[in-house]
Amino acid sequence: MRSVYFSLVAFTVVLLSVHAIQKIHYDNLVRFFRIGEQWHEGKPMFTANGKIKMAQYLQPLRHLQTMNDTTFTDVQYIAFIEQLLQEFSVHSLPATSTANTYYYNLLINKNEPVTLKFELISNGNEILINDVQNLDVLVQYIKTYRQKAQQKKVCP
């Protein structure tokens, strides 16, 4: 009888551990959604460093060349990232996350998988984006695509 109850305890412990892992990942995801809430509340979404990096990443796109990072608002940057995610990310949610870093799998023709990596910083109740690594790869991809001949982009 003891072995049955020992198995039951082991089973419960495993179940609780798995649930805890799920909860950690879920809470992490909810934290990421907080950026979206800040967007709607008109609160900042980027650190100063994050905005400088965004401006650098987006420079190669022709229609952004005339803009400078001071006139480009957080909302505009977020909207741009949102559009890039719609175009490139496999799913609308980050595939994985660890502490302050979130990874989106990207649809780019490379032998090695490319991920968009969001680095966040907490500032009180606010979550700020400090960097979006590999955004430059996407921007370069768009630029290259636009420079391609039309016949290479449509079916014969």
Add this chain to the structure above:
Amino acid sequence: MSDKLVRLTEKALPFFLMCFSFGIIALLLIGATHAHANAEDIELALIARDIGILNSWIHLSITYDGRYSTNMLHSINPLVFNKVLWYKHIIVFILLLLTMAVHTINITILDNFSRYKRILTTVTFVSGFFLLNPSLAHSLYWMGSSFVYLFSCIFFFFSLAAYMQYIKSSPTVKKTSFLPLALLLFVSVGFSELFLPVYLVGAIFMVLYFRKSKEDILSYIIPVAIVLLASVIFMVSTPGLGLRFQEPIERYLQLTVFKSSALNYLTFLANTVTTPAFWLMVAVTCYINLTSPTQSKLLIKSKLQLPLAVLGVLIALYIITLPFYLTKAYTGDMPVRIYIPVLFLLLFFLIYILVPSVTFHFPLNYFPKPALYAFLSIILLISTYQLYNGKGPVGLLLSEYRTGKIDEFDRFMTSRYSELQAAGNTTDSYKLVCVQKLNDYPKSLYTYPDSEIDRHQSKWHKFIEAYFKIDEVKVLGDSTLRFTRLKTY
């Protein structure tokens, strides 16, 4: 009927019944060998391939639906390992697994029946289940759907059989078999929320049933009930399932939701009992039970309890459909897929409990052999005729096979996936693949989503592109360009 004819029918009928049932299963196997993955199967396999099995399982269980066992199957299947053309093997495996589950339950419940009759019951159940099925695509040929709606049925049978074996085993065996049983029950609960009421009621019922028996049995039953309760709580508290309850409670508890669910349920029942295949199953089960010297182990011993049991089961089956309606506040057309487990449980009750109980209380003198054989022969002929004329889901499969639609679909999809795989393996700087639109596909075998004529219309292109590592997949005639929305920004 003369005595000679009765004896001849008695000998010939089992043979024809076997041929009919095996014929249906053979037809389903032929369908399986022509099945192909749709874009959603590819989407789910892609996650596990790119982020790993464990990460994928966690991701799906917290963001997709919380069906943790289904999520695990999405993370481990041949598609995850880039074997998209192995899809048909998966479907063959699922069909064999279902047959095995039904046979396992037969060995457990009908262990005193002859081997021949157990096999006949197995093939009758499997063939009857698909003859009455609301959708072959949703129950069998669409892997993603089958993982939810058919695997929950398959594992219900496996866990029920394991539980019954556990009950009758010696204390020593119970000690060693508890952990495998606990794991099996845990896995079984995690396929579909539709079965949660079944397992919850089962856990309570097993404790109440054994409360007056010897104390040592109850002490072995309580841990099983705890495992079931813990698994149900685990499933309900998995964040992915909780995401479906984001709306205010008033939205779910609308009268129109209950009205829609009740109407759909009654329509399903009416459709089922007016199909000849239903009466064929009843007649075959009557025949098997009336001509066997022994009985099923799940008899209702009191005549008075029979109508109550029927009423109770019909109400319970309706309750099973409610999680679907309530989580979505659903008021639309009949969602055929949720009636797959309902049908399965209805047939389980019919074949293993109701008909054996009725034949136990009203033996052969109430059902004269000639009348039974005549009814069975006529209903078998009607079912065969309907099948031949393309009626019902299996009839549709047969007619689509006979017209060559299934072969054509198989060639089309094999060629498409081979082309995509080949393109993915090239080193071109920009991989554009133009595919033909899938216009006329066999409805018995396949269901959307697929690539759209305008790539901006849906997300499904993305998954196909990511899975095959291609920059762009276009349907012929699609002249849209990428990143057009970014221009206006």
